[in-house]
Amino acid sequence: YVTATNRNYIIDFNYIYLTSSTEQFAGVHLFISLQKTTQSPLVAAGLSCGLQRCFFSLIASISCSVKGLCTVTGPTVIDFRGQMNSVSDRCEYTLLQDQSTGLSLKANFMERRRRDVSFVDSVTLDFSQGDDIQLLQGHRVLVSSPVILSGSVQTFNGVGLSKDQTGVTANISLNGSPVSLFFDGTTAQIYMDVPVSYTFTGMCADSSSSSSSRLSSDSSCQQQYVDPADDTINITAVIEKCNILKSAPFSSCNIHVDPESYIIACTETLCKYPAVDGLRCQFLEAYAKALTHLFFSTDHPEPICQDKCSDHEFCGDIHGNTDCRCRAIYASEYTGQNRLGGPTVCKDNTASLTLVGCLLKENGIDYTHLHLNDKNCKGVMDPESHMLKFNFSSDSCGTDIMTKNSQVIFTNAVVTRNSSSDLISRQDKVFIEFSCSHPTPELQNGAFKIIDNWIMIFLESGEWHYSLTMKAYSDAAQTQLLGSNSDVRLNQKIWIVLETKRNEEVVSVVTDFCWATSGNSPSSSPRYDLITDGCANPADRTVHVMGNGQGTSNSFSFNMFEFSGKEPSEVYLHCQLQLCVKKNNSCERRRSLRYRRGAPALISMVWTP
Incomplete structure (x- = not known):
């Protein structure tokens, strides 16, 4: 049994939590530092930033671990060691993999308003056996099918899942140590006790291992894009805003979590990407969440889309409201040609035109106010893809028919509803004319x-x-x-x-x-x-x-x-x-x-x- 000679420790069953810099038990000298010092054996092992703890057993063997934190925010991964690296493509990466249990935590990155900046878009708990668990945008969860979560914990495949207004939390045990994963749609954070001699792999173990951690088999996700620089971004103001992490009230916590990686992540992202959709607050909140006991509220909560966003959309700000915006790569197919949708599809004497719902929203167009030449012919919105489709034939919906140069042409248009009862309007007028042409039939x-x-x-x-x-x-x-x-x-x-x-x-x-x-x-x-x-x-x-x-x-x-x-x-x-x-x-x-x-x-x- 352990004999105590002073009161600078706390006895809790078999564990001794050290509260001073040095202690001696049964001839064993323990040296622990809560500061980042070169003498600390844990720092020498490559771990820092967090409450460090050693376990002392009856046979005087020692097992040391630290409270590890891995933060993935925007394109940046800040690993357990406090080192950072950024993802420059739209692939899936391993964040943490434990070969002994077969568990992999994976993050998928996607573009948003710009094609050359990626953001963490979803997180997957991949098990060697059992269904995967996916944490998606809009605080949604999939376990082979959508799961409705509440504040109470529900268990799936040994994982405790819960949801509140800030995001979704998944709790799991890994080799007897608790692991907590939090995801709010913009930031993913993994909390766990990390052994000094850990054997985990993935970007949370070493953020510089991006090449070996990349999982996507489709090489198209690695394609690089170069968008024009955003001349509205004030670099000086960006640096000043990101450095607020060194100022009060954050400065009092800098001793526990080094803000440098968060500042770099904030600066590198906001120097290329506009501070919209709550992005500036995202890095501040990620730092605040990294603190075990300190959480700071902000005036700009993360955007939460109540409705499901499609694969080609993300949850962001549209004219001051939170809604599903178009991803940049998908939208560029249309915006590059100043269009709101695809070309007209003609078949026999019928035609269809499909408009992109998120492009309509971004241009301030309410799709319920649109119709063809005949005001009774309205588009049908697909609830899954958010695509608005208009159908008409040559003899319906106010279609105009003409013959020109041996071609039969029938034309219609998508227009804005004009109501005489509306005294004012805040929408641009819409007029999208489209037509189909067919060769004049060979009557003979x-x-x-x-x-x-x-x-x-x-x-x-x-x-x-x-x-x-x-x-x-x-x-x-x-x-x-x-x-x-x-x-x-x-x-x-x-x-x-x-x-x-x-x-x-x-x-x-x-x-x-x-x-x-x-x-x-x-x-x-x-x-x-x-x-x-x-x-x-x-x-x-x-x-x-x-x-x-x-x-x-x-x-x-x-x-x-x-x-x-x-x-x-x-x-x-x-x-x-x-x-x-x-x-x-x-x-x-x-x-x-x-x-x-x-x-x-x-x-x-x-x-x-």
């Missing part, structure tokens, strides 16, 4: 020929006998009869005349149904209706019926079509008719007409490609 490829000039059938109704004719014309005046040498082109309007030559003052011809088939049988399929119950098919606006039941002839018109399929097919037109006995110039009753062979009163005409 879609031409049909009528097989016969006209069709005649003989009908009987009781004692009356009639002849009924069906003729096709290319003009409304019914002067240009279509014959076997006439080409009928797709979408060309044609007129069909049905007529009888008997009892003009007694009987009227009523066309009840007309339909088209691809086969010669009236009952074959597919079937397309043109006239039903004596009226034009309301779904086909090209059909018009004239004079039906008013005399011995009637007519209708429609635009020529073909049945969809791999090969052009013939089009058979069938009409079913009735006789109407007239009384006072109106139909008294109807009697079914019949062929001489007793078949229904049908008459057909055929076009062939």
